Amino acid sequence: MIEQRHGRYFAQELMLDQNAEIREQIQAALDAGETKEWHLLGVSDVLPEHGVILFWDTARPSFGRRAAS
Numbered sequence: 001m002i003e004q005r006h007g008r009y010f011a012q013e014l015m016l017d018q019n020a021e022i023r024e025q026i027q028a029a030l031d032a033g034e035t036k037e038w039h040l041l042g043v044s045d046v047l048p049e050h051g052v053i054l055f056w057d058t059a060r061p062s063f064g065r066r067a068a069s
Helices: 021-034
Strands: 007-017 038-048 052-057
Touching: 007 021, 007 038, 021 038, 021 052
Parallel strands: none
Antiparallel strands: 007 052, 038 052
């Protein structure tokens, strides 16, 4: 996964190698995001050349909880 400066949300361009297992490539990207505790928001397949964009939320979810003051 390429590191880039970003705010809370991150769009990751994932170019898929058509000569390799597609599902494994996508799973590897998802696993890498999980190790960073990122949360997948969506996927777009608008890239030419067999690519997708993964949209991540890089903030930990609060689940409606607020920090104690």
